[in-house]
Amino acid sequence: MTDAAPGQHMRAEIAEQPQVFAAITARQAEIAQVATVLAERRPRFVLLAARGSSDHAALYAKYLIEVLLELPAGLVSASTTTLYGAKPDLSDVLYLVVSQSGGSPDLIEATRQARLQGALTVAVTNNPTSDLNSAAELSVDIGAGKEIAVAATKTYSATLLSLYLLIDAVRGGHGTDAMDLPALAAEALSTMESPVTEAVARYRYVERMVTTGRGYSSATAAEGALKLAETTYLAARAYSGADLLHGPVAAIDSDTGVVAVTSAGKGGEAMREIVQAVRQRGADVLAVGSAAQDMPASSRIPLPTTAEEVAPILEVLPLQSLALGLSLARGGDPDNPRGLSKVTRTL
Template identity: 70%
Template sequence: MHRGYYWSRPQWVTERTIVSERKPGPGEYMAAEIAEQPGRLARIAEARDGVVEVARAIADRPPRFALLAARGSSDHAALYAKYLIEVLLGLPAGLVSPSTTTLYEARPDLREVLLVSVSQSGGSPDLVEVTAAARERGARTVAVSNTADSPLHGVAELAVDIGAGPEQAVAATKTYTATLLTLYLLVDAIRGGTGEHVHDIGKLAEQALERSDGDVSRAIDRYRFVDRIITSGRGYSYATALEASLKLAETSYLAARAYSGADLLHGPVAAVDEDTAVLAVTSAGKGGRAMHDVLGAVADRGADVLAIGSAAESVPAALRIGLPETAEEVAPILEVLPVQRIALGLALARGGDPDRPRGLRKVTRTR
């Protein structure tokens, strides 16, 4: 039986679902779930009381260190949370290597440590084992997932349901942004915040999708025949670059590689030339400003740069997708929206079905 604080949002009667007797066409689930996000995000931001309750339990016994455990897209959300924890809470934070527990049976002293396990399904055996072992070793454990009755929620002391609703496409879209928003609300509440920077996140997400429609179409036309692409960002936006690389690889089968802007200049830039496409995430703030020199360098080498973000207009690029400006720490929630639509469009343009990528399943079980 689960003990400790628990929060689950109800299934909303306005939830958008696909009900049809015919077999859905390629990408229909993914397209619908991308379109669903503004409404979902608005409801998550409004219903933050449960997150606040979990945050208070954490703040009442402040940790000295934070660890985050995740896989796949959730790992990118965890990296985003790492930035939030270090910058907004002033706590050191690190990403867990699950195999140290599952394969090597390491059992470090985790007293006064906060472990946040992030999983859309909550069913990956390695994350369940890591969370259970961490709790046994003294950690305060928090499960963040989209499945209230999952094994992960069962072994954690505290739990938060991200409330994204059922996701039928294999590629994560609404569960990813819902996870980002939930993690932001959690960290913000731990520091005593009111979530003011995301009060209108649903409206901003709707604007991001509507205003980027034409530029997304142009990007699909421009890059449909590209063979390899580099994605890059700095600070909070590095998580978006990683997620962009994964989405392009798993839906369009592109040879995609993500680098932080700083790492890109430390060697990999030598492989950039006029045959290289670069998807650069650049939003208003310190991370976006740090990308200026990076994009100048890749532009000098002839790369075809697609800039995405609220600061896209201020960097050298062949194509730009501008987004509404927000506080820097919440920008990744919006940055990924046009990326998802580009991944969907490229997959369809290249003859694939992003709802059913070859060799992938919705829940990946690893140990």
């Protein structure tokens, strides 16, 4: 990796995503086989466990489960099991573990314990031979292929798509709203280059950025902030649009760059007032998404329109490219961010 040009691997893996999406949508029937078991077991509610980028994918899944399946869902803390030894009754509970590597020790142990406590455990990973897959009763292979860059790009979006196909199949769907994503992702990548370049020029010298979104797009905002922080070393924070107005907005001024994720649908429409409020504080607001053109923002990166529940799979693409561009513009190498590795070794 040291002989490669800075950002070479991240750039290549961003560009690879349309092909990755095509491969995953072609496996919809395979993913649906796991969904059949979940539907038959009829869980009372769903718990999701994850770390890092996968935690944001789990947040996306939480919205899918609560809206599409109308089941309560929550994000668990693995440390309640691994550090504190808690053993809750998990009978009739779906325990969905999301981990790109499948190698995080705390997630592996938490999955083993959840299974012992009666949960139906499902691992969603990019490594079908991982210890996490062995610990879980069922597994879904996201099939993104080897990812070399430390910052997750194609594995993150592939996880979102796999989770959507799984959850949609539980309700009897066939992934119809996702089938155009390979072509739409290719379109997005081809049209966003110029506005991303402009955004890099606008934000190159800022030291503070905020990302925000509502509904399904909350996950995109969280992932965007992580990508910016880990590749550019900016102080980047993500807030739900609703939470942003309850205090954090006081810290936003003309020196703050704000990325507002605003795709067509209820979540995007709810962002309009928030974007306006942030603009009134003097912040430079970049609107990203299929509703970006209709937002009172400083600049925009428009994306193709999709069903709202699959929009995050496209929304993250320009945020990945923005992080790549800003890292390079600031003299960094996003393929080798300091202090990071592909697997989080927490207990």
